[in-house]
Amino acid sequence: MRVVDDIADFVIVGTGAGGATAARVLAGAGLDVLMVEEGPQLKTSERPAQVADAMAMALRDFATSTTSGSYPLPLLQGRCVGGATAVNSGIIWRLPEDVRAQWIAEHGLDELVGERALTDAYEHIERELEVTDTPPSLWGGNSERMAVAAQKMGLPGKAIARNAARCKGSSRCLQGCPTEARQSMDVSYVPRAMRDGARLLTLARVDRVLMEWGRAVGVEGVLVDRETRRPVARFRVMARRAVILSASAIQTPVILRRSGIRGLVGDRFQAHPGCAVVGRFDEPVTMSFGATRGYEVPLRERRLKLETLTLPPELLAPRLPGAGAPWQKRLTELDHYAQWSALCRMEAHGTVRPSLFGGGSAATVRFNPTTADMLRLRDGIQLMARMMFAAGATEVFPGIGGFTPVLRDPSEIDAIASVSLRPQHLNMIASHLFGTACAGRDARRSVVDENLAVHGVAGLHVMDSSVFPTNLGVNPQHSIMAVVWVAASRLANQATSASTLRATG
Numbered sequence: 182m183r184v185v186d187d188i189a190d191f192v193i194v195g196t197g198a199g200g201a202t203a204a205r206v207l208a209g210a211g212l213d214v215l216m217v218e219e220g221p222q223l224k225t226s227e228r229p230a231q232v233a234d235a236m237a238m239a240l241r242d243f244a245t246s247t248t249s250g251s252y253p254l255p256l257l258q259g260r261c262v263g264g265a266t267a268v269n270s271g272i273i274w275r276l277p278e279d280v281r282a283q284w285i286a287e288h289g290l291d292e293l294v295g296e297r298a299l300t301d302a303y304e305h306i307e308r309e310l311e312v313t314d315t316p317p318s319l320w321g322g323n324s325e326r327m328a329v330a331a332q333k334m335g336l337p338g339k340a341i342a343r344n345a346a347r348c349k350g351s352s353r354c355l356q357g358c359p360t361e362a363r364q365s366m367d368v369s370y371v372p373r374a375m376r377d378g379a380r381l382l383t384l385a386r387v388d389r390v391l392m393e394w395g396r397a398v399g400v401e402g403v404l405v406d407r408e409t410r411r412p413v414a415r416f417r418v419m420a421r422r423a424v425i426l427s428a429s430a431i432q433t434p435v436i437l438r439r440s441g442i443r444g445l446v447g448d449r450f451q452a453h454p455g456c457a458v459v460g461r462f463d464e465p466v467t468m469s470f471g472a473t474r475g476y477e478v479p480l481r482e483r484r485l486k487l488e489t490l491t492l493p494p495e496l497l498a499p500r501l502p503g504a505g506a507p508w509q510k511r512l513t514e515l516d517h518y519a520q521w522s523a524l525c526r527m528e529a530h531g532t533v534r535p536s537l538f539g540g541g542s543a544a545t546v547r548f549n550p551t552t553a554d555m556l557r558l559r560d561g562i563q564l565m566a567r568m569m570f571a572a573g574a575t576e577v578f579p580g581i582g583g584f585t586p587v588l589r590d591p592s593e594i595d596a597i598a599s600v601s602l603r604p605q606h607l608n609m610i611a612s613h614l615f616g617t618a619c620a621g622r623d624a625r626r627s628v629v630d631e632n633l634a635v636h637g638v639a640g641l642h643v644m645d646s647s648v649f650p651t652n653l654g655v656n657p658q659h660s661i662m663a664v665v666w667v668a669a670s671r672l673a674n675q676a677t678s679a680s681t682l683r684a685t686g
């Protein structure tokens with residue numbers, strides 16, 4: 182096989198929330214950066230509106246990745262330039278204060294999440310990515326109904342803040358924003374870093390970090406064919422200063438382990454799995470218009486976050502109950518349904534390991550929600566069912582296997598409390614993934630230090646959601662970007678002051 186070689190000061194693996202932000206900061210400081218991305222670069226014009234085609238193009242394993250074990254929990258991840266940000270809903274949340282305090286008290290991360298540095302990073306990012314609250318004119322029928330329910334029931338609902346100030350309400354975040362309003366990394370920090378001189382190698386899957394005498398000196402892997410994803414050549418990229426792994430909480434630990442770095446790598450995997458409830462309304466809801474997610478009800482003390490979920494009708498149809506002719510009839514009134522989801526800040530911890538079969542970045546993920554996690558989700562389903570009726574729904578579909586599929590009166594909701602809910606009873610999905618290369622001051626209890634440098638290995642950093650020592654209970658991309666911004670700025674300062682010293686010395 183052909184071998185392609187290259188060299189840069191900083192080699193960044195992955196172009197999602199973490200990798201693109203690291204590139205934005207380092208290239209912005211005038212440093213030599215090369216981004217290596219397993220997925221393709223997708224032009225907005227070539228991203229299909231059809232969901233199945235769009236997912237096949239932009240999501241890892243055509244969105245079929247799951248945890249292993251008795252209950253396969255689907256894991257949604259982007260695999261294209263921009264990573265998961267190129268398919269996400271653009272929701273922006275700062276790190277909750279209780280989580281920040283816990284990271285400082287229990288993990289010694291005062292330097293990484295110190296108030297001043299983190300606030301500066303948030304403000305920079307919010308300005309550059311045009312963060313703003315979703316205006317009511319873009320809520321659409323789905324979010325409008327959640328707002329009505331929250332108000333009637335005295336719940337702490339609010340408009341969702343997103344990095345999509347110029348949103349036109351196309352409801353196509355998952356397929357790729359057709360108007361480039363959402364400032365995902367593929368249309369914001371990746372091109373910005375490239376304007377500042379960074380280079381980008383796409384369809385290049387990193388398999389391992391190259392080490393010499395305890396120092397990371399580069400990465401190697403395979404170039405893959407855009408259509409078949411089969412390897413067509415090998416490549417090696419050397420790093421003069423550092424390798425930065427930003428391949429996500431699933432792939433980063435796989436690369437680390439395949440490079441011989443173990444310890445807690447791949448342990449402490451955490452997530453925010455969620456499930457959805459659908460309601461039928463007599464009048465049209467018209468989910469084809471509006472922000473994909475425009476309104477939310479955060480319930481921190483219940484470890485739940487409720488959000489509207491305005492997905493394309495192709496993904497709504499399988500959520501409708503029934504079969505044959507009655508189901509077909511429901512399809513004729515698709516416009517009358519609203520859909521909301523509950524994310525759970527689960528307490529369960531799992532593991533990520535390189536797959537014994539599949540090679541490359543294939544991973545085996547083990548994760549089993551605890552009984553308490555399932556009780557919280559049951560609480561969320563009951564609450565969303567009550568909210569649907571409060572907003573005027575005539576039917577509610579709780580989406581619990583083995584339980585009444587259609588509720589027609591709020592009095593039927595109480596029975597949900599007697600369901601002994603198991604993971605296999607729900608259609609859960611997890612897209613917020615954390616913890617597999619956790620940060621901490623104590624090398625025995627963590628993988629990276631407070632500068633996100635791997636303990637005991639020179640020239641190797643992890644800058645993605647793997648470094649979060651706990652899950653958050655809120656949408657993570659903003660905190661990933663902010664934490665990376667802080668650590669990458671420190672790295673840039675070290676590199677530029679070392680160059681200045683060399684030049685003047």
Ligand SMILES: Cc1cc2nc3c(=O)[nH]c(=O)nc-3n(C[C@H](O)[C@H](O)[C@H](O)COP(=O)(O)OP(=O)(O)OC[C@H]3O[C@@H](n4cnc5c(N)ncnc54)[C@H](O)[C@@H]3O)c2cc1C
Binds near residue numbers: 199263268644657
């Ligand atoms: C459908 C969906 C909706 C979401 N909605 C929101 C939201 O609204 N708000 C929010 O805050 N969060 C949301 N999230 C989560 C958020 O997008 C992720 O938490 C975040 O993008 C993770 O950042 P990361 O840098 O850790 O990894 P990613 O963004 O996943 O980036 C990792 C990158 O590394 C690349 N890569 C992986 N392995 C290799 C390898 N071996 N070699 C080279 N490259 C590799 C991948 O292709 C990918 O581009 C959503 C996620 C999904 C899937």
